[in-house]
Amino acid sequence: MTLRTHARQFAVCSALAALLVVGGLSAAPAQAASEIKVVVNKQAITSYQIQQRAAFLKLRRTPGGTEAATNELIDEALKSQEMRRRGIQIPDAAVDEAFARFARDNKLTEAQLSEVLGRAGFSAKGFKDYIRVQMGWGQAVVANVRQTERITEQQAVQRMIQDGGKKPTTTEYTLQQVIFVVPQDKRSSELQKRMNEANSMRQRFTSCPATYDIAKGLRDVTVRDLGRIPQPELPPRWKDEIVNASRGKTTKAQPTERGVEFIAVCDSRSVSDDQTAAMVFQAKELEAMGKKEPDKAFLEKLRAKAAIIRR
Template identity: 30%
Template sequence: MMALQHFGRAAAAAMVGLVLTVAMAAPSLAATVVTVNGTPITDTQVDQRLRLFSMEGNKTGRKGATDQLIDEALQMEEAKRLGITVSNAQVDEGLQQVSRNIKISQDKLIQMLQQNGVGIETLRDRLRAAIAWNAVSEQAIMPQVQISDLELDQKAASQVAAFQTYDYILKEIIFVAPGGQGAGGRTAQANRYRSSFAGCDSAVQLSLSYTDAAVIDVGRRHATQLPEAIAKELAGLNVGGITKPRVVDTGVSMLAVCQKTQAEDLTFIKGNLEAEAGTSALQQQTTNYLADLRSRAKIIYN
């Protein structure tokens, strides 16, 4: 009996020793540095984000990393409130897009992260929040963006230059040289064509004198739809005129003026201005929306 009791005490002592040894060997638990409406953000998350910042050249430091994690917690919470979910497949696609943007394979991206001590989940978490926030923007913020048509009209009108007040019907004459190969010789041929050009009606017939030359009906184009350099050159031409040869991806190109009328069209300029104004207004509304979420959030720093 005494022997059994002795064995029991020895076994218990050994077990306590084993527990203590394991406890000492195990890494310490991550400490919560801030809670956002009850959602904890740990020092490990902040450290990981800092490592990611270092790879990106972001020098906002620990405060910047913490603020970004707070914003993401609010963004994910707002997405949940609106019934928005982000699937793993969407995050996977986001990861592939990151790889494409920096022109490396996804495996190489993961390897780079690991070499810098960044877990792939750190990047996935940020992508998930970005995707969720984009959905919040489309659902809740974008409908609030209002752009004044009158302001757009006035701004568009002020930006139209004299060379942009024409409407054309054009033909394009292409001397084929894929990838620009042999463009020098083709330019010389294009210049000979240009010197013999007598108007759009005979454009095709004239092209038959040359190998791999094509005449394409471009159709109606307003000057505001054309690159500025071409619009300026066309403005100086009369009907039956033809631009100087330009090297393009498919070869050497010239534009022939088949019709030309005075016509102010603000549609294209206004469309560009509307896109710019919309982007700017959306960015401001998004900033305000997130600031409002922050102002109403319960953020506790430990």
């Protein structure tokens, strides 16, 4: 559900794409004196932030003007506060990659995207902040659902009885993580080189035990045995590729906040027990709740408890 939630919320920018390639947008007004307009749980929202968000709404062809911009910023304040409370942090590298991907999808360079956003009265930083909140909010929603709607093994047994005693099965993967470390201050100069090195290692991959021997001859490479992970608990970033990879193969290499990484599938097996049943039923609950927009209900709950002061 994390990816679905993220995709749904990030897709709200799709209308922006049509305007980006048209050009001809008027220059952004100079920043006027800013004043606090709203306080959300002691977090201030200024008139300048509202002005910028209104410009962003216009790009997205979303009606409502200043009032809609204010409400959206209030919601984002609540989301970011919940992210901090749960310790959810979206790395700069993930945000930068999403920004770059959006530019590529619209046949723009990152510099061109930044320029168009600026001319429209928004900014690249504002867009990246928006991306960060949407990505983190998806994780917060999933964490909340798992916390409040968790299915116990006893409940799973009851469901199996209702289904005629049929016990669900899932696949359990034994995984290994390989990280080609890239320091933050060298990402622009070394990332592509490390990507090439990672892909070269993937071509040489034969088994997880042999990975350590290969890594010994490489610079700044970390190998981690992740142990056994059932399919419902796979990290969203890697889940689809892990499921589609066969035993003894790897995922594609990806840029991450640490550098360049890939996951090796050391082994896989089918498992079926009460704990597995609970996880499978939980995953089905998450999927069903995703169709009911649990993010909306969760946000309304946060809004009801918040101290929101409009000035």
